[in-house]
Amino acid sequence: MDTYSLEGELTIFTAAQLKPELLNFLHSSTAPELNLSAVTECDTAGLQLLILLKREATLTGKSISFMMHSKAVIEVLELARLTSQFGDPIVLAHS
Template sequence: MLQINPSSDGHRLQIAGEMTIYHAAELREALLAHVPASGSLALDLSAVDEIDSSGVQLLLAFERSARVCGAGLHLAAPSDAVAAALCELGLGAQFAIPCQE
């Protein structure tokens, strides 16, 4: 099940469930609705149990949208699935995730 839970201060979002093609459209709309106008946003991905290339594309698009708006994006506590996918695609450094070589 997909859940997006914004924090009360609006500086943290938690995504739970699958970040896959099956939820891409729904997740995209929800994420873009939370792009901050400034400051920074922590995206808690600790409860993401599956991610595919569509989910990674969403992360890249969300990061780009935040940057364009003058905001920063930080992946807080990425799950093993998220970390593995980003490292496998060579995106660990972009999201400050340590990857094994």
């Protein structure tokens, strides 16, 4: 199991740089896991990347799990009502 730890912003400012990195990670790993505990900020661009990863995983017959969601990520997923669709257990890592 491979884990990729996202750190800092997951926003329009980092999306262009993160997209190839995250896709590479997804394609190179068999059971990818994304640690979101250090994501400080998340916006629509960030949310789109998360959606893209989930979709790409399904398309390639894999499953990517997101874990240790930070508060910023939870807020966005709740707002977009995608928590259940993504199906990852959410643990409040940082209170």
